[in-house]
Amino acid sequence: MLVDAIAAERFRLLRDRAALFWGFAFVPLAALAFSLAGDIFVRLAFHRTIPGATTDLANRALGAVAGAAGPVQALFLLIGAAAIVAGDYRWETWRLLAPRNSRLNLLAAKLLVFTEASAWSLLLTAVCALAGGLFSSVFNAAPLVAPASETAFLGQFAGVFLITWLEMLLIGSLACLVGVVTRSTMGAVIAGLVVVVVQSTVAAAIAGPPVWKSLAVPAYAAGILKTFLAAPAGMRPDGEPALLGLVLLIAWLALLTIAALLLFKRQDLTKE
Amino acid sequence: MSFALETENLVKTYGSVRALDGLTLSIPAGGVYGVLGPNGAGKSTLFRIALGLVRPTAGSARLFGAPVGGTTALRRVGAMIETPRYPPYLTARDTLRMLALESGAAGKADIDYWLERVGLGGAADRKAGVFSVGMKQRLGLAAAFFTRPELVILDEPTSGMDPAGIQEIRALIRDLADKEGVTIILASHQLDEVRRVCDRVAIFSRGKLATEGSVETLTGGRARLRLTVSPVDKALAVLGAKGEPDGPDNVLAAIERDETPGLIRALVEAGVEITEARWREADLETAYLGALKTETPKTQEPADAG
Numbered sequence: 001m002l003v004d005a006i007a008a009e010r011f012r013l014l015r016d017r018a019a020l021f022w023g024f025a026f027v028p029l030a031a032l033a034f035s036l037a038g039d040i041f042v043r044l045a046f047h048r049t050i051p052g053a054t055t056d057l058a059n060r061a062l063g064a065v066a067g068a069a070g071p072v073q074a075l076f077l078l079i080g081a082a083a084i085v086a087g088d089y090r091w092e093t094w095r096l097l098a099p100r101n102s103r104l105n106l107l108a109a110k111l112l113v114f115t116e117a118s119a120w121s122l123l124l125t126a127v128c129a130l131a132g133g134l135f136s137s138v139f140n141a142a143p144l145v146a147p148a149s150e151t152a153f154l155g156q157f158a159g160v161f162l163i164t165w166l167e168m169l170l171i172g173s174l175a176c177l178v179g180v181v182t183r184s185t186m187g188a189v190i191a192g193l194v195v196v197v198v199q200s201t202v203a204a205a206i207a208g209p210p211v212w213k214s215l216a217v218p219a220y221a222a223g224i225l226k227t228f229l230a231a232p233a234g235m236r237p238d239g240e241p242a243l244l245g246l247v248l249l250i251a252w253l254a255l256l257t258i259a260a261l262l263l264f265k266r267q268d269l270t271k272e
Numbered sequence: 273m274s275f276a277l278e279t280e281n282l283v284k285t286y287g288s289v290r291a292l293d294g295l296t297l298s299i300p301a302g303g304v305y306g307v308l309g310p311n312g313a314g315k316s317t318l319f320r321i322a323l324g325l326v327r328p329t330a331g332s333a334r335l336f337g338a339p340v341g342g343t344t345a346l347r348r349v350g351a352m353i354e355t356p357r358y359p360p361y362l363t364a365r366d367t368l369r370m371l372a373l374e375s376g377a378a379g380k381a382d383i384d385y386w387l388e389r390v391g392l393g394g395a396a397d398r399k400a401g402v403f404s405v406g407m408k409q410r411l412g413l414a415a416a417f418f419t420r421p422e423l424v425i426l427d428e429p430t431s432g433m434d435p436a437g438i439q440e441i442r443a444l445i446r447d448l449a450d451k452e453g454v455t456i457i458l459a460s461h462q463l464d465e466v467r468r469v470c471d472r473v474a475i476f477s478r479g480k481l482a483t484e485g486s487v488e489t490l491t492g493g494r495a496r497l498r499l500t501v502s503p504v505d506k507a508l509a510v511l512g513a514k515g516e517p518d519g520p521d522n523v524l525a526a527i528e529r530d531e532t533p534g535l536i537r538a539l540v541e542a543g544v545e546i547t548e549a550r551w552r553e554a555d556l557e558t559a560y561l562g563a564l565k566t567e568t569p570k571t572q573e574p575a576d577a578g
Binding site for chain 2: 103
């Protein structure tokens with residue numbers, strides 16, 4: 001049953017501390033460390049605080065979450081994803097697992113555990129951004145300020161969180177598909193990273209109003225969606241491209257996931 | 273009779289290599305069934321098909337009457353295929369716990385009991401990835417048995433083990449088959465191991481069944497006396513139908529042990545010089561090599577006769 005496979009995968013990931021740390025915790029913790037080091041360096045180097053400076057914790061968290069699926073973060077996420085979805089090729093352990101559950105359950109469980117781990121990672125990103133902001137506020141004597149509308153902010157934050165999470169899931173599905181095809185964790189990381197970097201570069205270079213062709217680039221679609229969701233109520237751009245972008249992101253996710261599952265279902269595990 | 277594993281015209285090709293070439297075989301439920309054959313004969317491929325690891329190119333295979341690949345039948349099976357590998361970050365105990373979760377058997381699997389039973393009680397909390405080959409084999413056996421399956425498929429279960437370990441594992445296999453009614457299918461290159469442990473044997477050659485039957489039938493049923501004599505033809509004349517030549521200076525005598533003094537006396541009285549006399553245990557090697565030469569599929573006797 002799928003629930004058994006999920007329990008087994010979760011158990012494994014919790015014991016694979018290297019994958020857990022590098023894949024899902026390193027980037028948020030490193031960002032926090034950089035934030036603290038930056039504050040300390042500025043204070044020690046210039047021996048003063050900036051008069052009138054404030055700390056907007058909410059926007060710090062929002063910004064950190066919005067940028068959590070960029071190419072650098074994707075590299076580490078790909079390492080975590082590859083360890084989960086393609087580790088059994090590397091360790092030649094499919095022969096232990098495959099007779100104990102259905103192929104679809106085995107791979108679906110890996111994707112679902114990645115989904116859970118990436119949500120925790122994103123949450124950690126937000127928490128680390130808040131912690132860094134609090135430190136900055138105290139250390140630099142910069143008082144905390146609240147967002148203009150707390151209710152609106154929560155909606156914005158939840159929306160941006162979900163879109164970034166969707167981007168992370170796309171990275172996981174991509175790693176899964178490449179991992180199944182290449183039977184290699186390294187293949188999943190390298191090919192995945194190339195795709196992420198290329199589509200981020202393309203997304204940055206796209207000019208003009210969003211059309212379906214440009215929205216088919218996941219990084220661009222996610223950017224349009226986040227801009228739409230994070231904009232103040234009176235300044236929201238047209239919602240149609242954002243909706244189309246969301247549909248295309250979900251379509252990509254479904255396509256990559258189904259392709260990986262179908263390939264794995266028919267794959268011969270002669271020598272993993 | 274019920275069958276644990278049945279195949280019909282099973283074919284598996286890897287590119288231009290035909291690993292299984294129309295294999296038809298019925299392995300009865302109960303007892304220990306040996307699968308013999310040289311490297312590349314198709315033993316591991318048969319096991320991988322039975323466990324749903326690879327898909328047959330043609331033909332069919334059934335586990336307990338159900339087509340292979342379905343999880344219902346697979347939940348009745350435990351297996352160890354080739355030298356098992358383990359995720360390097362899991363201890364022996366965690367490896368079994370993970371497999372129990374995967375099988376949906378976390379509640380009924382007695383992990384500590386099985387670690388003790390295969391001799392890994394003291395290494396339960398060590399990482400399995402750094403185990404020696406023999407220890408990996410032991411953990412693989414625990415993984416195959418610990419969910420108490422009805423059928424266990426073992427590919428070279430004692431390879432890499434020390435002699436004491438080999439003896440322990442052979443006793444364990446026999447014990448599980450005799451006392452707990454587990455059907456065990458075992459592939460091995462060690463003919464002596466198969467002779468000691470198995471009830472029935474199939475010999476594969478180039479992806480086909482070369483011969484199949486009970487160990488007793490294939491080995492001729494009993495030990496034979498090997499005599500180094502001179503002259504050989506005179507010794508063979510004394511032995512009559514019970515003797516056969518075995519190389520230039522030896523004869524094999526198919527006699528009972530209590531006939532030995534009488535035979536020696538008769539040979540000496542006939543003027544035959546005897547340099548050495550030694551009992552040779554029932555010989556699977558001859559049957560094995562003979563089957564590989566002829567390669568014509570044949571069943572020595574009905575499956576229920578053994």
